[in-house]
Amino acid sequence: xxxxxxxxLALLIAAEVIVLSVRFLPSKKSDPATTQASKPTEEEVSxxxxxxxxxxxxxxGPAPNLPPETKGxxxxxxxxxxxxxxxxxxxxxxxxxxxxxxxxxxxxxxKELNNPEQDPVEDIQILTSAIATYRQIFRENPIAxxxxxxxxxxxxxxxxxxxxxxxAHPAINSSxxxxxxxxxxxxxxxxxxxxxxxxxxxxxxxxxxxxDIMIEEPVQFGDPESFEENDQ
Amino acid sequence: MRNPNKKIExxxxxxxxxxACASMGVGGVVNTLAHMRLMEGALAxxxxxxxDYKAAIVLFHFGATxxxxxxxxxxGHPARNNYENNRGVLALPLxxxxxxxxxxxxxxxxxxxxxxxxxGAENFALxxxxxxxxxxxxxxxxxxxxNVGTLVVPTTAATxxxxxxxxxxxxHSDQQNQWQSxxxxxxxxxxxxxxxxxxxxxxxxxxDGKISMSVSLSGINxxxxxxxxxxxxxxxxxxxxxxxxxYGTNYSNALxxxxxxxxxxxxxxxxxxxxxxxxxxxxxxxxxxxNYNVVVRRARENEGFVGNAFTAADSWLHPSAVNNNxxxxxxxxxxxxxxxxxxxxxxxxxxxxxxxxxxxxxxxKMIAGRNSLGNSRQLFFCSYGGHDTHQDQGGFSTGAGYVAxxxxxxxxxxxxxxxxxxxxxxxxxxxxxxxxxxxxxxxILASHSDFNRTFTPNGxxxxxxxxxxxxxxxxxxxxxxxxxxxxxxxxxxLNPTGTWTTPGSSRGRWVPSSAVEQxxxxxAKWLGIADTEIGTIFPNLERFADPxxxxxxxxxxxxxxxxxxMDWITGI
Numbered sequence: 001x002x003x004x005x006x007x008x009l010a011l012l013i014a015a016e017v018i019v020l021s022v023r024f025l026p027s028k029k030s031d032p033a034t035t036q037a038s039k040p041t042e043e044e045v046s047x048x049x050x051x052x053x054x055x056x057x058x059x060x061g062p063a064p065n066l067p068p069e070t071k072g073x074x075x076x077x078x079x080x081x082x083x084x085x086x087x088x089x090x091x092x093x094x095x096x097x098x099x100x101x102x103x104x105x106x107x108x109x110x111k112e113l114n115n116p117e118q119d120p121v122e123d124i125q126i127l128t129s130a131i132a133t134y135r136q137i138f139r140e141n142p143i144a145x146x147x148x149x150x151x152x153x154x155x156x157x158x159x160x161x162x163x164x165x166x167x168a169h170p171a172i173n174s175s176x177x178x179x180x181x182x183x184x185x186x187x188x189x190x191x192x193x194x195x196x197x198x199x200x201x202x203x204x205x206x207x208x209x210x211x212d213i214m215i216e217e218p219v220q221f222g223d224p225e226s227f228e229e230n231d232q
Numbered sequence: 233m234r235n236p237n238k239k240i241e242x243x244x245x246x247x248x249x250x251x252a253c254a255s256m257g258v259g260g261v262v263n264t265l266a267h268m269r270l271m272e273g274a275l276a277x278x279x280x281x282x283x284d285y286k287a288a289i290v291l292f293h294f295g296a297t298x299x300x301x302x303x304x305x306x307x308g309h310p311a312r313n314n315y316e317n318n319r320g321v322l323a324l325p326l327x328x329x330x331x332x333x334x335x336x337x338x339x340x341x342x343x344x345x346x347x348x349x350x351x352g353a354e355n356f357a358l359x360x361x362x363x364x365x366x367x368x369x370x371x372x373x374x375x376x377x378x379n380v381g382t383l384v385v386p387t388t389a390a391t392x393x394x395x396x397x398x399x400x401x402x403x404h405s406d407q408q409n410q411w412q413s414x415x416x417x418x419x420x421x422x423x424x425x426x427x428x429x430x431x432x433x434x435x436x437x438x439x440d441g442k443i444s445m446s447v448s449l450s451g452i453n454x455x456x457x458x459x460x461x462x463x464x465x466x467x468x469x470x471x472x473x474x475x476x477x478x479y480g481t482n483y484s485n486a487l488x489x490x491x492x493x494x495x496x497x498x499x500x501x502x503x504x505x506x507x508x509x510x511x512x513x514x515x516x517x518x519x520x521x522x523n524y525n526v527v528v529r530r531a532r533e534n535e536g537f538v539g540n541a542f543t544a545a546d547s548w549l550h551p552s553a554v555n556n557n558x559x560x561x562x563x564x565x566x567x568x569x570x571x572x573x574x575x576x577x578x579x580x581x582x583x584x585x586x587x588x589x590x591x592x593x594x595x596x597k598m599i600a601g602r603n604s605l606g607n608s609r610q611l612f613f614c615s616y617g618g619h620d621t622h623q624d625q626g627g628f629s630t631g632a633g634y635v636a637x638x639x640x641x642x643x644x645x646x647x648x649x650x651x652x653x654x655x656x657x658x659x660x661x662x663x664x665x666x667x668x669x670x671x672x673x674x675x676i677l678a679s680h681s682d683f684n685r686t687f688t689p690n691g692x693x694x695x696x697x698x699x700x701x702x703x704x705x706x707x708x709x710x711x712x713x714x715x716x717x718x719x720x721x722x723x724x725x726l727n728p729t730g731t732w733t734t735p736g737s738s739r740g741r742w743v744p745s746s747a748v749e750q751x752x753x754x755x756a757k758w759l760g761i762a763d764t765e766i767g768t769i770f771p772n773l774e775r776f777a778d779p780x781x782x783x784x785x786x787x788x789x790x791x792x793x794x795x796x797x798m799d800w801i802t803g804i
Contacts, residue, residue: 023579145402145686145701146737191703192405194502208623208696 004050024181083159084137096163100156106133106164113171114181124198124215128166130154131196137162140193150155150196180213249571285670288755289677290425290455291588294408295619296682298322298639298699299706300740303376303719304358305338305726308352314726318740319687321627321694324634326357329434329616333634336358336366340376340719344392356719360634364571364651365708372716373654374708377801379732381683381704382410384417385775388579388795389503389731389743402701404620407682412455412772414749422459424749425611427769429456429463430757436760440590443537449591449599450615455680465613466534473538474531479505480781482539491539493532548600548666554650555581563663564596564656567650571652573594576611588616588649596656600666601677609759618642621685627694635695650710657711673712674800678755680748681705687728687740703734704744707751713758713801720800721746722792732791745792747772750779754801780804 012028076141086093094102106129113126134154135141142153151172154164171178177185187207189197202211285337300319305311307326316323327334335357343354349504356376358366368374382398398416400406410416414424422430429445437445444466446456456465467474475483479501482490486501496502512529516522552577561569561576568589569576578584585593593616598612619642625636660666661672684705691697704724724732728740750772756769767774779798 004635061765082569140400141403143397143399143401148736189622190403192403193400195405206693206696207691208698 046100081139083139086137086160088160093162100161100163102163103133104164106130107166110165110171112167113165113169113178115179120181120200120202120213121215124200124213125180127186127198128215131198134158134164135194135196141190144188144190147188148175150188151176151178153221240368269628269722283669284610284641285314285602285608285610285674286673286759287602288425288759289595289612289614289675291677291679292412292450292453292455292613292615293619293642293681294615294617295621296407296685296701297619297642297705298621298625298685299681300684300687300699300726301639302643302661303378303706303708303723304335305355305723306335306339306355306357309355309723310350310352312352312355314728314730318726318728320459320689321629321692321697322625322638322689322699324628325361328628328634332634333628336363337502338366338369338717340717342715342718342720343784349658350355353723354719356723359639359643362647362651364647366469367711368651368654369717373712373714373719374650375712375716375720376706376708377746377751377798378706378719378721379704379745380707380721380747380748381742382416383744383747384772386747386777387743388789388793389735390513390732390789392743394734401703402683404682404701409454409513411680411682411748412453413506414747414752417772420454421457423453423455423457424752424756424769425455425613426458426463426465427446427762429662430458430460431765431768432760433463433667436607436609438606438612442604443534445607446610446611446613447595448613449594450613453613453615455613456611468538468594470587470594472594472597473535475535476505476508476532491536491543493536537604537606537724538598540604542594542597542717543601544604544666545597545600548663550576563659564593564600567656567659568593568649568652569691571593571649571655586649587614588614588645589652591615592649592653596653596660599657600660600663616642616645619681622690622700624696624700625689625698627689627697629694632694637695637698650677652760654710671712676709676713676755676758678709678752679707681707684742687726687733687742688738698794700739702741703737704742704746713803715800715802718800720798721751722797745789746779746798747776748795749773749796750776753779754798754804757804758801 002132064145088095088101090107092106096102097201109126110130113123115122116219131141131150137160138158142150142158144150144153151165155167155172156163165178166170171180173179173183173185175185179185182201182203182205184201184205186203187197187199188198191197197214199212199214201207204211289654300315301322301324304324305315307509307517309315316325318799324333324335326337336359337355340354340356345348346353357367365374369376374381384396387395387397396417397409398410409420412425413420414419414425425446433445445463446458448456448465448467449470451467454463456463458464462696479486483505484490485499486497486505487493487495488497489495494506496506509532512525512532514525516525545564546562548563549560550563551560553561553566553570555561556579560566561581565582566576568585569581572589574581574584582590595614596610598610603608618638621638624637625639626635628634657675658672660667661670661674682701684702685699686702688699689698692698706723722745724742724745726740727733729738731744732745733739734741734743749772752774753766753770756766757763761769773779777794777796779796781795781797781799
């Protein structure tokens with residue numbers, strides 16, 4: 001009986017170690033749990049879904065304030081969690097001369113940001129998706145208490161120096177903030193490491209009023225039923 | 233089935249906790265803690281009565297209070313000009329037309345007598361809704377600690393980009409978790425109160441008996457999570473213990489005497505409860521089945537203990553507060569009702585109290601009825617939310633005048649709850665029956681908050697504007713052993729682009745000059761944790777300056793980091 005209990009305990013320990021290893025050890029190739037949620041579709045990898053939009057094609061002014069050199073500080077290192085292992089030679093990663101890497105599929109989606117032909121809630125949806133992709137790669141949201149810090153994280157201030165949005169995107173103002181179609185900076189509200197609420201002040205350009213726009217829960221693309229305007 | 237008296241040498245939960253900790257590299261802490269606990273237990277005498285009682289209460293401001301307006305620079309304070317020039321519509325004038333919303337000036341004795349402090353550094357002001365806290369402060373029963381926050385290592389604005397920082401700064405849930413664990417650079421395993429309970433429970437509290445040392449009025453929390461798993465949190469509601477459903481209030485449909493769990497009524501409810509309890513009294517070889525029954529049995533036992541404590545406390549009647557039936561309120565409830573400005577004769581006086589007052593009523597009852605709970609060391613956790621004032625914080629502008637907002641409501645709630653609780657504790661010390669050997673200095677209440685809020689506002693309209701997520705914040709401490717009428721730590725210069733704020737930001741996000749563990753360690757020591765064991769409770773404390781030193785040189789960060797100025801409890 002005692003022998004049986006000993007064997008059972010040994011198996012339990014082994015199972016525990018395996019579970020913790022899967023959870024905490026850096027992924028060699030990819031994290032299966034994360035990959036399932038973040039695996040780019042074939043269309044995304046090939047770039048076939050890229051679209052051209054008047055905003056993206058519009059003449060651009062001088063480049064806004066670029067983020068500082070990456071600080072090389074990734075807070076997740078304390079938890080033994082490293083960024084998702086990526087094949088940076090894949091088509092969705094475009095090497096830039098300054099050492100940064102543009103994630104083209106997300107950048108292409110963000111070209112639609114503030115497109116006047118689409119519903120404003122879709123802007124929030126696009127940003128939410130971009131933040132979700134950042135989180136899937138770096139295992140946590142951008143460390144950001146301010147809009148500016150979100151922009152810095154999305155334009156290269158991260159361990160891979162990866163850009164998710166073109167720093168010259170017209171939605172980034174001269175203060176390096178992402179603004180909505182009414183030129184008011186979005187409010188990024190870090191609730192937790194995996195939940196970043198994003199709010200637009202809406203047409204009246206005042207936060208806390210009835211026309212504020214936000215998504216209650218993170219959603220995936222193609223699920224328009226999952227978001228609504230905040231009438232609070 | 234097996235002998236109910238036979239002890240399980242190691243529970244599955246305990247085993248998992250130990251194996252998980254070991255596999256994650258914190259086995260050393262666990263082993264040290266377990267070893268020390270055994271030593272404490274071996275040294276302890278058999279606990280037969282409640283003596284040398286001490287209760288520590290953590291009050292968490294969920295959502296992050298604007299500490300900049302809870303404790304603001306007063307007239308002549310060196311940071312006052314920055315406050316008035318940079319806080320925009322959130323800046324509250326020290327005097328305004330009519331004077332009905334003026335902040336309350338206070339003077340910190342420790343800074344007034346410190347030759348190193350800048351001229352005027354002792355002059356502060358409390359939020360206009362904190363009038364009673366000014367009285368407590370002036371009476372030496374309340375103190376503040378300035379600019380406390382989560383830190384991995386001593387950090388300044390100059391080193392912000394080069395030293396490890398707490399993960400997910402500015403994120404609500406992460407910072408709440410890190411305040412409660414005080415180990416921001418490790419995956420969460422336990423709270424600092426939970427580790428204190430691991431160490432002190434066997435030495436100070438009745439073995440295997442009565443209520444848990446860790447009681448929460450705010451549901452399950454991180455602060456009281458035990459590392460060893462030996463001291464579970466016990467949740468109590470504003471109405472007392474959580475009883476089984478379906479038997480009426482306090483089992484009135486099933487028991488003839490709520491305090492006697494075997495006084496079954498001769499009806500279906502009584503028979504059903506008896507049958508259920510009989511089943512729960514069986515023991516099982518299967519660990520899950522056995523632990524399920526143990527949980528239920530302990531819950532029923534705890535209900536009785538808490539019920540007895542509440543019953544004892546309720547026998548203490550208020551001299552003037554009379555309810556709608558013409559009967560006197562209990563002293564504790566009556567004190568809170570009157571302090572909150574509620575008519576005690578109204579039918580729903582108790583239910584109209586804010587949740588924070590209701591929670592502190594329950595805590596006060598458990599302290600008053602402590603002899604029913606069996607613990608000489610008791611830890612309480614309570615909280616209130618609604619502090620995330622991105623909008624509608626309230627403020628002032630020349631055109632609009634003083635515009636009250638959510639912060640005003642929160643400060644009024646806090647003011648009334650703390651004042652009433654303090655009044656009850658002082659009265660309890662002299663109450664002939666329940667007071668016993670309880671002294672006013674047998675409790676300490678200390679606040680926590682996710683973080684501070686940005687110094688600069690996020691709008692220009694007084695009232696509707698608010699503030700955003702920041703870092704180092706101001707917290708308070710109350711109790712007889714608190715070195716009251718002082719402001720500990722170091723108050724920032726309030727320059728939103730200066731040397732106290734995170735680089736690159738112009739919002740005023742103060743880099744904490746004191747870590748959570750420097751602020752909390754005095755509580756552990758006050759409860760009885762030996763100097764040699766403080767590092768077990770706060771494993772990162774050794775990275776920081778000894779909290780029990782003092783000094784003040786606001787222009788020298790090296791001096792600040794070397795002098796914690798956190799010795800805020802007397803007699804330890």
